[in-house]
Amino acid sequence: MSNNGNTINITINGNTLSVPTGITLMEAIALAQEDVPVICYHEATTSEGLCRQCVVEVEGWRILAPACITPVSEGMVLETDSERVTRARRTILEMLAATTDLSHAPDLQAQMHTYNADPHRFPDAVARAPDLVDDNPFFVRDYAKCVMCWRCVQACGEDLQFTYALSTGGRGYHSKISTFFDSPMPETTCVFCGNCVAVCPTDALRSKTELLMEQGLDYDQIRYKKRKAQKDLDAGGRTQ
């Protein structure tokens, strides 16, 4: 939060308070001890205003303002929970639920409940269901669960790791997170730090151990499975 010592007054849900200049609406809302829901926002990654779930209504504005990237200005009057805002949030959740597997996103499930979102509102939507990518010993990529929040791309890039193995690709409905040329992770610059896994909100990226344990395997079985897979590989003529 940058602060040159100056403050301004804004009104949030009817309460006027004085906040430092230069902060975002989201920071101001937190100072007012109010809350907005988020999907793409993460404390450790750069906000891009992608998901629009944190939108609020600003008096006199034609559009809803994404709180994570909109700076405060003098005299702003905000509504964080108006009918227009909740309708927008509900629709975002319904569109996500129609195309994406949110079964491992407890926070989004809670939001669905809060905003009374109907997961079947768009029955003709085609769910995205690419195959699970299992190309390294450490984590799997299940893009059926991906909500395109970009956190992983930013974590891999200039927010945490400076490794630049992940990027966005494709357009519109076909846009997706991937590696350059869709290469398997071991053939990229990836160093398997898993900082991307840590910021993923939906388990689209997750630790392989966690996945296998969820399938009911214990550590010894996971090791056995690994050894067997390796044996099969070796038997298949692939040399180590």
Add this chain to the structure above:
Amino acid sequence: MTAIKAQEVVRSTCPYCGVGCQVDLFIKDEKIFKVEAPFEVAPNFGRLCVKGRFGFDFVHHPSRLTRPLIRKNIGESPRKAVGMEGFRPASWEEALELAAEKLSAVAQQHGGDAIGTFCSAKASNEDNYLFQKFVRGVLKTNNVDHCARLCHAASVAGLTIAIGSSAMSNSIAEMKNLEVFIVTGSNTSETHPVISTFLREAVVKNGAKLIVIDPRGIEMTQYATHWLQQKSGTDVAVFQAMAHTIVTEKLYNASFVEQRVENFETYSASLEGCTPEWAEKISGVPAEKIRDAARLYANAGSAAIYWGMGISQSVHGTDNAISLANLALLCGHLGRPGTGLNPLRGQNNVQGCSDSGGLPNVFPGYQSVTDPGTRNKFEAAWHGELNPDAGLTTMEMVDAAEADSIKAFFIMGENPMMSEPDLRHARHVMESLEFVLVQDIFFNETGEYADIIFPAASFAEKDGTFTNSDRRVQLIRPAVPAPGEARPDWEILCDLAKRVEKKIGGPHSAGFEFTSPAEVWDEMAGLTPPFQGITHDRILLEHGVHWPCPTPDHPGTPYLFEESFPSGKGHLTPLEYNPSAELPDDQYPFMLSTGRVLYHWHGGTLTRRSKLDDIYPNPTVEIHPQDAEKLGVTAGEWIKLRSRRGEIRVKSLVTERSPVGMVFIPFHFAEAAANELTLDARDPKAKIPDYKVCAVSVEKI
């Protein structure tokens, strides 16, 4: 399928490198199934590397030691290395009693100095405090040392001469705001991965200028403004020439030199002849590049130096460290944020093990064992007379065992049979000992020589503190139960010490009745002024405290030397360049360097038992494409490396990372141990062996 829910989330400290990342261990059914890191907490602020995030499965490995073991043919001489089948399980009672009996017998017949002991840079401060208390207070010897001898002993020796203190002077948290910095002899992105992210951040986001001085084209060179690619072992020449430039072009900080530095006249006179052209001839680094780097470093408002094993693991390791200290002293780049002399510590608690008295010449807090006043303090606290003579270092203990003046070894959490140089020699020594006691979490190459093995709890199964590279004392906590009958090191040590005291002790016990590591810490802090403001409770509240922290209301010290140096004034030391002990010749035409890779850890005891081994399963050798072509070696081919000491088989990794004429091997692989090849040539001041320069031949199989 629904996601696994953690039954418990336990905050702890990563057990791998010296960065000391804070981690949250997610536990279900007594197993760690996930590791995350808190974004708001130093030193890593949410960042982890592959080892910290995915490499903790060793904790649950089926080969963990679960019962005390006694060698079946105990007493037979010479002792031969045996596998697990050479041991029988025993009760704690039997194993402890027998160990106490054997140690007491050696101490009574030959004196305490006939016992050599290795404490552990992987164990906690509390474990190490008790270990050296047992060795000093009960066995009455100062023969206690650990693997810091094999890593940063030269940094310690050099910095002690220059400024009187050896720890990393500045903190990790300062890194992302750097202006100019030097990385030398450190493959930071593989050995201290999380630190490397902050260094990269400084370059990418803060516009910092990086000078890399390293023979290998390591990843950090991609972020460097200047890369000085010196020939291995010629570091002193390069740093001396930088100093020459700084002095002749009058780029030094005159007021700093006047106020805080001594010996400037003699030192600057000694630089005559150390021109960049002279250094170019020795090191192969173009003179102009040396001048540019010197100007960049000297003209910066603040500039820091970071180094690793490439500087210290050398026959001129001490001189290397001194030559870096000379640069910082000349330019006044000390005692402010973003400056400093920063040896990056390799092991999770190598700083803490040294701090806790795991060295042959000092009690906890680097208080000299030969100083009568200090000794009196510890004699009063531990209720008995103490040995007034400094003990032996790791390799001196090996030498003393060979000369038969040391009869027994007690080794806790170290694997000297992987980490010592010239392993063939070390093995011979282990065979001749009367008694070897090992305490570890796994059966490793050293365990093969043990008479008795105590199974210990891992970092995830006990309380205690680790001190990371920037002197931050942080907590570990029990997250899962120890397997079988394994017990925390501190408990085992207390039991063993009490039994040995019963057999040989004086009228009063040195004191081994503790109910928790927090109590052990309090006793150590009471005797160690820089720790006196730190308690386990305080660390819990603040997540970590940087020592020195002399009082409870002291905030701790992220960067040192703001006002003065421990030695008063900083000392500029004239140096001479000397060539390395063994250089390539017709028979052994390649220069060999050793080091680490991202996916493995030191002797491999942990990472070879982790899924980390899946991605890097084989021992490798980096060889330049030109050399590979000349020898007809193709990528991925198994080849033989041979030195005057031994030979190993490794898989070729054809890459321009290592220069023509040099090969590089990681030392993690027991089946191709790098130290079969290395030579036992030591730095005369620090006694550290040279792991980075020896001569080998490369042969097709």
